[in-house]
Amino acid sequence: MAINRMLPGIPIMLRPQTRHPLDPLSAAEISVAVATVRAAGATPEVRDSMRFVEVVLLEPDKHVVGLADAYFFPPFQPSLLPRTKGGPIIPTKLPQGELGLLCTTKSLMRQAHGLLSCQKCMQPLEDAVEYAECEAVVKDFPPFREAMKKRGIEDMDLVMVDAWCVGYHSDADAPSQRLAKPLIFCRTESDCPMENGYARPVEGIYVLVDMQNMVVVEFEDRKLVPLPPADPLRNYTPGETRGGVDRSDVKPLQILQPEGPSFRVNGYFVEWQKWNFRIGFTPREGLVIYSVAYVDGSRGRRPVAHRLSFVEMVVPYGDPNDPHYRKNAFDAGEDGLGKNAHSLKKDGKIEAEVKLTGILSLGALQPGEVRKYGTVIAPGLYAPVHQHFFVARMDMAVDCKPGETYNQVVELDVKVEKPGIIMSTAMHFMLKRHFSGLNCKQCVTVRNTRTVNRTGQLTGYKLVPGSNCLPLAGSEAKFFRRAAFLKHNLWVTPYAQDEMFPGGEFPNQNPRVGEGLATWVKKNRSLEETDIVLWYVFGITHVPRLEDWPVMPVERIGFMLMPHGFFNCSPAVDVPPSACELEAKDNDVKDNGVAKPIPNGLLAAKL
Numbered sequence: 001m002a003i004n005r006m007l008p009g010i011p012i013m014l015r016p017q018t019r020h021p022l023d024p025l026s027a028a029e030i031s032v033a034v035a036t037v038r039a040a041g042a043t044p045e046v047r048d049s050m051r052f053v054e055v056v057l058l059e060p061d062k063h064v065v066g067l068a069d070a071y072f073f074p075p076f077q078p079s080l081l082p083r084t085k086g087g088p089i090i091p092t093k094l095p096q097g098e099l100g101l102l103c104t105t106k107s108l109m110r111q112a113h114g115l116l117s118c119q120k121c122m123q124p125l126e127d128a129v130e131y132a133e134c135e136a137v138v139k140d141f142p143p144f145r146e147a148m149k150k151r152g153i154e155d156m157d158l159v160m161v162d163a164w165c166v167g168y169h170s171d172a173d174a175p176s177q178r179l180a181k182p183l184i185f186c187r188t189e190s191d192c193p194m195e196n197g198y199a200r201p202v203e204g205i206y207v208l209v210d211m212q213n214m215v216v217v218e219f220e221d222r223k224l225v226p227l228p229p230a231d232p233l234r235n236y237t238p239g240e241t242r243g244g245v246d247r248s249d250v251k252p253l254q255i256l257q258p259e260g261p262s263f264r265v266n267g268y269f270v271e272w273q274k275w276n277f278r279i280g281f282t283p284r285e286g287l288v289i290y291s292v293a294y295v296d297g298s299r300g301r302r303p304v305a306h307r308l309s310f311v312e313m314v315v316p317y318g319d320p321n322d323p324h325y326r327k328n329a330f331d332a333g334e335d336g337l338g339k340n341a342h343s344l345k346k347d348g349k350i351e352a353e354v355k356l357t358g359i360l361s362l363g364a365l366q367p368g369e370v371r372k373y374g375t376v377i378a379p380g381l382y383a384p385v386h387q388h389f390f391v392a393r394m395d396m397a398v399d400c401k402p403g404e405t406y407n408q409v410v411e412l413d414v415k416v417e418k419p420g421i422i423m424s425t426a427m428h429f430m431l432k433r434h435f436s437g438l439n440c441k442q443c444v445t446v447r448n449t450r451t452v453n454r455t456g457q458l459t460g461y462k463l464v465p466g467s468n469c470l471p472l473a474g475s476e477a478k479f480f481r482r483a484a485f486l487k488h489n490l491w492v493t494p495y496a497q498d499e500m501f502p503g504g505e506f507p508n509q510n511p512r513v514g515e516g517l518a519t520w521v522k523k524n525r526s527l528e529e530t531d532i533v534l535w536y537v538f539g540i541t542h543v544p545r546l547e548d549w550p551v552m553p554v555e556r557i558g559f560m561l562m563p564h565g566f567f568n569c570s571p572a573v574d575v576p577p578s579a580c581e582l583e584a585k586d587n588d589v590k591d592n593g594v595a596k597p598i599p600n601g602l603l604a605a606k607l
Helices: 027-039 044-049 062-072 128-139 142-150 331-335 517-523 579-592
Strands: 003-007 010-013 051-058 098-104 109-113 116-120 159-162 183-186 205-210 215-221 263-266 269-272 275-282 286-295 301-316 328-330 341-344 350-358 374-378 381-384 386-396 408-416 425-430 435-437 444-452 458-465 490-494 532-542 552-563
Touching: 027 051, 051 275, 062 286, 128 142, 128 159, 128 205, 128 215, 142 205, 142 215, 301 331, 301 350, 328 331, 350 386, 386 552, 408 532, 435 517, 444 532, 458 532, 490 517, 532 552
Parallel strands: none
Antiparallel strands: 003 010, 051 098, 098 109, 109 116, 159 183, 205 215, 263 269, 269 275, 275 286, 286 301, 301 328, 301 386, 341 350, 350 552, 374 381, 386 532, 408 425, 408 444, 435 490, 444 458, 458 552, 490 532
């Protein structure tokens, strides 16, 4: 193999790898994998009935990622290659990558790893194709059409059937069948191109659908509740389509970067000034950020985290009436999340922000009826109180170099108040074993025991909570069976490759109590000098307002990973003032002969 350049003592060879081991699967790879597994079906019936719910990269071991980053791909750190007495080990190629598939048939769920398959009594997440088929099956079901006719609806094109996973409330929801209990809505007859059908929920109809065979297995018209009247404020559309007038005084806002952005993207590798990281996507989590590091002058590239993502979102509703008590969706484990936003800030912080918006999930009311579990937001329309919970999984790697054993510890802040002293003090202690706890305002810091800053303190990154809450439901609530991880805001575990999702791999119709985080912490593994994973659970209680209708304004929640002794000083000291600030300073000199100092904290980042 030809050598194209040299570093001191290390020959750098032409790199045969074309794709990083963390790059998401290509369309061609997915197609080949699906065709291969389908061809392995025993009969034409089995092959034709296969539904591929998920085809995803099986992420390689961390040492493979470290090897790739050291030698084959940016950021190229050959000094980190494994060494022997004869010098560094020069690899010729990386281990072959693997992928995993989730496939359902009419008789079973199959999980394929490479070409090995196994059968398990569990249900994977549902997909958009299933939802569309479920809607068609329900609309064609004669008893359903008759029930809608009683409510004055004969045009099935106006009807919306939203398939909801049944969750797990009793043995009737066991995963031996793939089940859904749809919610029914009905649009009004109008010419509006974006008619909001969720403004007219159809109450009293109970439907249970077998999603594997696409048949209605149970149906009951339990109670005739009149459809809510057409609300003139139901549509979030231009003024002329809702009988109003749009504002005319909104001026355009343009954000220009005439010299281009300050970040560079090479495939899935992103460099933003001193930050660099990789991005990926999974059907379940959405955006995943890998190998987050900061280039810190003479100290080189310093890792902060190996993998960051949101691994679950749970939305329990607070109305004990049917069908609302069953609304406790696992948006990642039942449907696939994929709606996250991550942002990196200039001063060394990593800030995660969730923006909540959307259309309320409503119920219909009988004339004169009032519910104490929510808000009446329009005549005949009621929005239950509910909560949104998110779980961020942070596989930390604070100053951990590839090829070395992970050497992290977790420090917990404890507030101490002494009688007669106005200000409280904070004490810190190291966690030694699995941890589940933390109140909404406590902080934890992940530190490296082999690296110190200029004052001799261990370098670290601190998890700083934002606004938060705990579940309002009592301990007997059914959804805790699958979501025991909501009982605490923070969980800390040592890294294990098969511990990825807080409710277990398959929360849909999962009958097993406490699977996932609540079970893993019982192993009582050590948290000292090891590979640390933080699981941060944060949420918001949504008491609907009239102002949330027809579309809820954006509400923000999140948290930060903040450097805590990681740097020797502020890493933003070398960020120059923006052109606008320099221009304002020059104008002050011209007008007054005196330059005003630029206020501290107003150094603008060039994105």
